Amino acid sequence: MKDASHRCRHALFSLIIGSVAALDVWSPFRLLPWIREQPFSPGYWGFTFGVAALAAAPLRLIERGETGPIALLAPYLFAAANLIILGMAIATLNLLVRGKLLPQPAAVAGGH
Numbered sequence: 660m661k662d663a664s665h666r667c668r669h670a671l672f673s674l675i676i677g678s679v680a681a682l683d684v685w686s687p688f689r690l691l692p693w694i695r696e697q698p699f700s701p702g703y704w705g706f707t708f709g710v711a712a713l714a715a716a717p718l719r720l721i722e723r724g725e726t727g728p729i730a731l732l733a734p735y736l737f738a739a740a741n742l743i744i745l746g747m748a749i750a751t752l753n754l755l756v757r758g759k760l761l762p763q764p765a766a767v768a769g770g771h
Contacts, residue, residue: 670723677716677729683709699750701760707744714740 687694687706717725717733754760 670720670725673716673719673723676712677720680709680712680716684713699754701751701754704747704751707747710740710743 684706714733714737717729717736721730721733751760
């Protein structure tokens with residue numbers, strides 16, 4: 660009995676993490692028009708927590724025996740998360756190669 664209760668608590672925790680991750684992923688969609696106007700910057704990595712957590716939560720549930728719709732979505736969420744994070748890595752490397760990853764040092768006024 661203790662083992663089933665332990666699995667249930669972990670499944671509940673995974674569902675909570677998945678719900679928070681879903682909120683973290685879906686809430687920026689209302690800001691999408693504004694985000695699209697901004698140039699890519701390292702700050703965009705802040706969106707990857709929700710993406711990674713949304714991919715990981717279903718895997719944790721499958722590990723605990725989930726066989727429903729979440730199990731069917733898991734491979735697609737995992738693939739999408741990996742593609743999004745890969746895209747972020749490529750965009751970041753692009754900024755690095757172009758010398759635009761970090762801001763240029765400010766010029767000192769008066770030459771001091």
